[in-house]
Amino acid sequence: MASSRWIRPEVYPLFAATGVAVGICGMQLIRNITGNPEVRVLKEKRAAGVLDNFAEGEKYKEHALRKYVRNKAPQIMPSINDFFTKPDLPN
DSSP, rough: OOOOSOOOGGHHHHHHHHHHHHHHHHHHHHHHHOTTTOOOOOOOHHHTTOOOOHHHHHHHHOHHHHHTTSSSSSSHHHHHHHHSSSOOOOO
């Protein structure tokens, strides 16, 4: 008789990738709801209209990840890229 497994081991990587994607989406959703100065959940705050809160907007925009990658090279693996793109010059 054939195996009656409901989840096959081949789909574990698919579940992992889907879980990571859902986690990233959830994290961004929570970050926007709790920290974005333009999102107001409470009715009292929505009644205030458009606010000129530039300091709060700058704080939201300049988050820790943006500060970390600001001075980094826009490459995934710079050492491997340099190895294959920069020729070895003979001395």
